[in-house]
Amino acid sequence: MNLIFLGAPGAGKGTHAARFAERHKLATVSTGELLRSAIKNGTELGKQANVYMQSGDLVPDELVIGIIKERLSEPDCANGFILDGFPRTIKQAEALKALGVSIDRVLNLHVDDEVIVTRMSGRRVCSECGKTYHVLYTPPKKADGICDDCGASLTIRADDAPETVRERLRVYHEKTAPLIAYYENEGILVTVEGREDPDETSKAVFEALE
Numbered sequence: 001m002n003l004i005f006l007g008a009p010g011a012g013k014g015t016h017a018a019r020f021a022e023r024h025k026l027a028t029v030s031t032g033e034l035l036r037s038a039i040k041n042g043t044e045l046g047k048q049a050n051v052y053m054q055s056g057d058l059v060p061d062e063l064v065i066g067i068i069k070e071r072l073s074e075p076d077c078a079n080g081f082i083l084d085g086f087p088r089t090i091k092q093a094e095a096l097k098a099l100g101v102s103i104d105r106v107l108n109l110h111v112d113d114e115v116i117v118t119r120m121s122g123r124r125v126c127s128e129c130g131k132t133y134h135v136l137y138t139p140p141k142k143a144d145g146i147c148d149d150c151g152a153s154l155t156i157r158a159d160d161a162p163e164t165v166r167e168r169l170r171v172y173h174e175k176t177a178p179l180i181a182y183y184e185n186e187g188i189l190v191t192v193e194g195r196e197d198p199d200e201t202s203k204a205v206f207e208a209l210e
Helices: 013-024 031-040 044-055 061-072 090-098 113-121 162-176 178-185 198-209
Strands: 002-006 027-030 081-084 105-110 123-126 132-134 189-193
Touching: 002 013, 002 178, 013 027, 013 081, 013 198, 027 031, 027 061, 031 044, 031 061, 031 081, 044 061, 061 090, 090 178, 105 178, 105 198, 113 123, 113 162, 162 178, 178 189, 189 198
Parallel strands: 002 081, 002 105, 027 081, 105 189
Antiparallel strands: 123 132
């Protein structure tokens, strides 16, 4: 089973892709994680990608396609995978097809923009251990702005700042949303409305794809 999870930044694609992948023993291929790893490791790809990610724009196709092609050739993808964050443009979808990659279903996870802004701008990350919190949903229990696990201060990622989130959403609607019609025409698209309760959303995703 080869799947694509579509949805705006912060819609919850990563969470529900991970849950579905665990349930069906599929590999998860997250473009965001691959790029953040490249940035953290200071690779040439990471340095180039970081410029685009910091401004909220999309990383150029040639950079992303190269890293995805390499990832899909790894052994854990042989029995099926979920693409999270790729493709993001029609050109990328066509490049994926040109690579000979067969996609069985495409899940479109829909969440309203203002809900996403609230979700993402409220995220906080520990500056030391990397544990994630949210000022509304999962605040630290011991003290505001302090990690429960290691006591370090919490920070907001540059791409979670409200103005950056809104720019990312604008880019999504302009460049990525057309993929919904593209895959609908292919006859493999299914849309799920994201709920406030992640467990309810996961249940809806399972029902749509199984």
